[in-house]
Amino acid sequence: MEKMPISKAFTLMESGPVVLVTTTDGNKNNVMTISWTMVMDFTPIFAMTTGSWNYSFAALRKTKECVISIPTVDMLDKVIGVGTCSGADTDKFEKFMLTPVKGKHVKAPLIKECLANIECKVVDIVEKHNIVVLEGVAAYFDNARKEKRTVHAVGDGTFIVDGRKLNRKKMMRAKLPAGL
Amino acid sequence: MEKMPISKAFTLMESGPVVLVTTTDGNKNNVMTISWTMVMDFTPIFAMTTGSWNYSFAALRKTKECVISIPTVDMLDKVIGVGTCSGADTDKFEKFMLTPVKGKHVKAPLIKECLANIECKVVDIVEKHNIVVLEGVAAYFDNARKEKRTVHAVGDGTFIVDGRKLNRKKMMRAKLPAGL
Numbered sequence: 001m002e003k004m005p006i007s008k009a010f011t012l013m014e015s016g017p018v019v020l021v022t023t024t025d026g027n028k029n030n031v032m033t034i035s036w037t038m039v040m041d042f043t044p045i046f047a048m049t050t051g052s053w054n055y056s057f058a059a060l061r062k063t064k065e066c067v068i069s070i071p072t073v074d075m076l077d078k079v080i081g082v083g084t085c086s087g088a089d090t091d092k093f094e095k096f097m098l099t100p101v102k103g104k105h106v107k108a109p110l111i112k113e114c115l116a117n118i119e120c121k122v123v124d125i126v127e128k129h130n131i132v133v134l135e136g137v138a139a140y141f142d143n144a145r146k147e148k149r150t151v152h153a154v155g156d157g158t159f160i161v162d163g164r165k166l167n168r169k170k171m172m173r174a175k176l177p178a179g180l
Numbered sequence: 181m182e183k184m185p186i187s188k189a190f191t192l193m194e195s196g197p198v199v200l201v202t203t204t205d206g207n208k209n210n211v212m213t214i215s216w217t218m219v220m221d222f223t224p225i226f227a228m229t230t231g232s233w234n235y236s237f238a239a240l241r242k243t244k245e246c247v248i249s250i251p252t253v254d255m256l257d258k259v260i261g262v263g264t265c266s267g268a269d270t271d272k273f274e275k276f277m278l279t280p281v282k283g284k285h286v287k288a289p290l291i292k293e294c295l296a297n298i299e300c301k302v303v304d305i306v307e308k309h310n311i312v313v314l315e316g317v318a319a320y321f322d323n324a325r326k327e328k329r330t331v332h333a334v335g336d337g338t339f340i341v342d343g344r345k346l347n348r349k350k351m352m353r354a355k356l357p358a359g360l
Contacts, residue, residue, distance in 0.1 A: 008336075014215055015332035015340050016196015035194055038218035039335065040229045040309065047227065047311065049220045073346075080351050126306055129220065131227065133309055149343070152195035152332065155219065156188070156360040157352040160195050163329070163343025166253075171260050172337040180336040 001101075001110070001117065001140040008180065009044040009139040012070055012116045013037060017150035018079055018159070020069040021048070022100070022108045023059035029100050029109050031069075031092050032056040033083030035153035042177045044136030046120070051130040055087040060132065064122040065106035068134070069114035072147045073161045079151070105137045115148060116141045181281075181290070181297065181320040188360065189224040189319040192250055192296045193217060197330035198259055198339070200249040201228070202280070202288045203239035209280050209289050211249075211272050212236040213263030215333035222357045224316030226300070231310040235267040240312065244302040245286035248314070249294035252327045253341045259331070285317045295328060296321045 013019075018035045036049035046068070050057055060066055071079050078096045085092065093100055093109075100109030103119045110117035120134040149162040169176070193199075198215045216229035226248070230237055240246055251259050258276045265272065273280055273289075280289030283299045290297035300314040329342040349356070 011335040014196075014335035016194075036219050036221075038227060038229060039216050040311075041216075042335070047218060047229075047309070049218060049227075076346060076348070077351070080348050084352065084355055124309070126309070126311070129227070129304070129306070129311075129313055131220075131306070131309075131311065151346070152342075154345075155191040155194035155222070157347065157349030157356055159346045159348060161343040161346060162332075163341040165334075166256060166331070166339045166341060167337065168256070168260055168339060169337030171257070172264065175264055176337055 001142045004139045004141045006044050006136055006139050009118050009136040010039045010042060012118065012139065013046055013068070014039045015150065016152050017070055018153050020071055020079065020082060020111060020114065021056065022067045022069060022111060023056045023063065024108050025059040025062065028091070029093050030056050030059060030087035031082055031098065033079050046134045046136065048132050048134065049130050050132055060122060061125065063107065065108050066120050066122070066134065067103060067106060067108045067110050068118040068120055069111040070116040070150060072115050073149045073151050074147045075113065076151055076159060103138070110140065115145055115150070181322045184319045184321045186224050186316055186319050189298050189316040190219045190222060192298065192319065193226055194219045195330065196332050197250055198333050200251055200259065200262060200291060200294065201236065202247045202249060202291060203236045203243065204288050205239040205242065208271070209273050210236050210239060210267035211262055211278065213259050226314045226316065228312050228314065229310050230312055240302060241305065243287065245288050246300050246302070246314065247283060247286060247288045247290050248298040248300055249291040250296040250330060252295050253329045253331050254327045255293065256331055256339060283318070290320065295325055295330070
């Protein structure tokens with residue numbers, strides 16, 4: 001996993017991949033599956049919808065830290081497994097053989113097996129709408145990984161795998177931040 | 181375009197496709213391209229990030245109504261065109277040959293050429309974060325359309341086209357609302 005410029009971290013999230021979000025309560029690491037996320041502007045600011053129905057939420061609220069880990073299609077069954085059990089009674093890192101890796105800025109762990117990881121601080125919680133606003137503070141990408149296709153939840157139990165990539169950089173030049 | 185149950189409208193949005201959002205100020209229809217959206221729970225409540233930098237925002241704020249239209253990959257260059265000019269000086273429906281269709285619940289138009297349309301009411305604007313919270317009130321899907329692949333913006337001028345679809349309904353049954 002190599003470090004990538006934090007200014008480019010939004011490009012890991014904007015396409016809407018299913019992500020894993022790790023937390024720690026100081027004693028135990030936990031991880032949840034989230035597909036309700038949103039990029040906010042060309043910045044490392046992200047929103048996600050979650051609340052007390054997720055066991056991770058207590059640690060997220062207490063520590064104000066998490067890591068967004070981006071899995072690929074070969075990890076789909078693990079990702080669904082993580083999303084369909086609870087950290088209240090399960091050590092999900094152990095059960096799904098995910099390897100926690102120490103981050104630099106937050107205590108929540110990166111996941112070694114994922115394509116990318118973003119260390120995040122909670123900057124706000126919009127209680128009325130269960131929206132957690134996160135700021136990415138460091139990002140990492142595993143260039144050596146062969147499988148780079150992410151998956152997108154449809155919401156009905158089906159998932160769309162990344163297909164072809166189309167380049168429209170030229171058409172969009174005027175709308176993009178410099179350096180992208 | 182056939183009507184679809186509004187309870188399933190979130191399945192049109194959860195994968196994170198680039199969408200068009202239409203508004204009307206009473207005199208003129210307008211349309212913007214948005215990829216910063218988020219599903220909120222298994223409901224027809226959606227968030228999007230936008231603000232006064234979009235000309236459409238004034239009409240959205242005034243009328244508290246819009247339509248989310250979901251284009252497919254064959255429409256990508258139009259979608260980028262819509263996103264790189266302004267309704268302040270352009271009739272985008274005319275320029276990009278989009279056909280406005282009258283909705284039932286809002287004055288903003290559906291777009292005939294799109295795969296799906298969701299009539300929406302603005303239920304809140306979280307000014308601090310430029311988040312607009314929308315409630316879908318009616319949804320439509322064009323079953324007759326051959327091309328059904330949507331596109332996902334990466335944010336750097338490249339776009340990911342929908343690839344294979346994987347079915348994990350059985351694994352996810354316990355987590356999904358009934359009837360999906």
